[in-house]
């Protein structure tokens with residue numbers, strides 16, 4: 001007798017112009033299991049899930065629910081079949097309240113009247129049952145990402161989802177939020193929900209998955225279980241070669257001070273002081289890591305350093321010159337490269353071609369322009385060179401950046417920023433959402449930059465990343481620098497404590 | 512903003528509409544004062560304000576239904592004009608006012624369908640789509656209109672029993688012709704639909720984040736079509752108001768920019784029916800005062816300047832009192848699947 005699968009797909013093929021995103025993919029999901037889906041950026045994971053959810057129409061293939069063949073032409077069919085999906089980029093209406101977002105499309109009404117009260121009660125019941133605390137009346141745009149994600153999960157449960165697809169849910173979460181999410185996921189599987197879990201973090205996969213399927217370039221490479229495999233083996237399956245999971249670096253040889261930040265005070269949009277009297281400097285040839293849970297002032301600090309935000313007081317000095325605030329071009333020309341936190345909002349012009357995105361900071365200068373006229377030829381040549389050098393997976397330099405997979409979008413930014421003449425590189429969460437191969441690559445590049453005498457400011461919420469790359473670390477908590485330490489003098493767990501608000505005095509190794 | 516919005520909705524509401532509240536109180540006091548001084552003129556001006564505001568609020572409702580679903584409609588002017596003409600023609604041919612109103616409303620809806628087809632299905636730039644409608648309307652009405660067509664009557668005021676006898680309010684609100692009543696009813700109806708029904712929730716979702724709506728099984732294209740068509744019908748009603756209720760005959764380009772003023776009214780009303788109603792009444796009031804000043808003959812300001820009053824006031828109000836308004840996030844952007 002054949003096993004009954006909660007979900008099974010056979011022979012799914014999906015073509016985009018110039019890309020075979022899914023190539024005869026077979027995949028199955030057992031009842032109540034957590035099935036991790038791994039794969040490089042652009043391997044076709046999101047595409048496969050979008051096909052299952054009815055957002056993309058496959059060119060070929062079949063979908064089965066409980067061994068019954070189903071036709072899924074649109075999300076409505078998918079919801080009807082018990083499939084719920086939390087998308088890589090959240091699908092929430094920012095100006096709606098939590099309950100409005102949750103009921104949208106499955107509204108509860110009294111005659112014609114939208115019954116938000118009954119809905120709120122149902123939402124509260126669900127959040128209570130599954131340990132997903134959300135306030136039904138909060139407006140979504142005011143909520144931190146971690147909570148927004150809970151809203152997404154509640155949204156699926158509200159529709160009685162028996163199959164839950166989580167597309168890179170942990171990419172934007174803090175370590176604590178990831179732990180909370182895992183508790184919820186286990187809770188769900190105990191109640192018979194089956195979960196597809198997409199991530200790039202191998203540790204997480206080994207911790208929570210029952211089975212693991214790996215995709216590469218649109219094809220399934222194989223399926224395994226955590227007990228049969230290891231991080232190194234998974235990485236090799238994904239990328240097709242051995243991957244260095246540990247960064248190799250020589251001790252830093254710091255030179256002159258490149259950037260000196262003194263007594264910077266910064267306010268956010270709500271007029272609250274979010275960076276309080278922050279001072280530090282970075283020398284040529286060293287990496288300064290900024291550790292901290294998201295929302296402790298790092299974003300505003302980076303925006304000020306790159307000329308996007310005005311500071312209340314304090315100074316920024318680069319190579320001995322005091323810089324004006326709020327003038328990105330001056331900052332760029334002073335030799336600051338910037339890998340922004342939000343690649344879609346601040347890193348790329350999504351409707352522009354990859355080639356144009358690769359010259360966003362230099363398009364007005366030779367060789368990309370002569371006087372007022374652009375030199376399209378050299379823009380194109382430049383893009384071909386960088387696509388090759390940085391291994392950007394795109395069908396052509398002329399497709400719009402918006403059609404690239406998340407990881408490849410990130411590579412476009414990295415390629416643009418690292419291919420200019422720089423003194424200082426500010427990298428904010430540079431590997432968020434990237435696959436192990438790309439992370440290895442970007443880490444190597446950052447070390448190379450450092451060794452070639454560039455000062456690097458690395459902001460990251462990933463403890464491992466900070467620990468392994470930075471030479472010195474500052475920890476930010478509620479807008480203050482609570483500690484400045486040498487990277488090799490502090491352990492991962494101590495760093496975690498500082499990030500959570502512990503005092504330096506309570507950490508033995510620092511006293 | 513955060514605590515205000517969650518802790519005390521009425522406080523947040525007051526913050527948001529503070530300028531309007533204060534302005535409203537001032538206007539109210541001025542009206543009382545002027546009523547004591549000269550009741551007949553005050554009543555006449557106010558009644559005229561309500562009637563002048565009717566085509567504006569109808570146009571604004573059309574605009575906001577479209578924009579709440581992310582379709583910008585700058586063709587309101589054309590929709591009103593052609594509907595006004597068709598309504599007028601039906602009245603000439605049949606002499607049946609009810610049929611004539613229906614024909615105008617139908618014409619508006621048809622133009623709504625055309626706009627929806629251009630902007631939702633063909634994904635033409637919405638400003639161009641609206642302009643096409645305006646040009647079509649001016650061209651067709653100009654070509655087919657012949658001087659000398661006459662009608663048999665127009666819609667007459669219907670006093671609402673004892674309500675019509677209340678001082679000021681009675682004459683101003685409860686002694687009006689049918690389309691003026693309909694406009695007031697529509698304000699509350701559209702408000703109810705937009706903020707208290709399933710249809711409204713979906714409409715707003717489609718205007719803010721169509722992909723999110725799509726992932727929940729909502730048909731983005733259908734929602735946009737229906738709202739733009741409904742908006743067209745309402746604009747059509749605004750059009751026939753001019754020919755069948757206000758004037759009783761047709762003139763070339765008789766909408767005279769009301770469709771565009773309606774858009775300003777909608778923005779000043781922050782894309783809400785009640786807010787737009789307030790804005791339309793304010794504009795109607797200044798128009799009525801302007802007429803009174805011109806024909807009352809007591810002031811010696813050239814009439815061209817007095818004629819500017821409503822527009823100037825709209826600009827001042829839009830720039831100052833209104834505060835920052837946020838249009839629907841996807842406003843004007845065609846939706847692409849995949």
Ligand SMILES: Nc1ncnc2c1ncn2[C@@H]1O[C@H](COP(=O)(O)OP(=O)(O)OP(=O)(O)O)[C@@H](O)[C@H]1O
Pocket residue numbers: 016017019020021039040041042043044045046047048088393403404405406407408433849
């Ligand atoms: N809407 C689209 N139009 C054109 N090409 C697309 C579209 N969506 C995805 N692609 C292409 O399909 C391929 C697979 O993309 P997909 O988003 O499924 O990757 P992924 O495995 O989810 O990667 P990541 O981990 O970076 O999210 C990529 O090469 C991408 O450029």
Ligand SMILES: [Mg+2]
Pocket residue numbers: 045046047088167405406
């Ligand atoms: Mg993806």
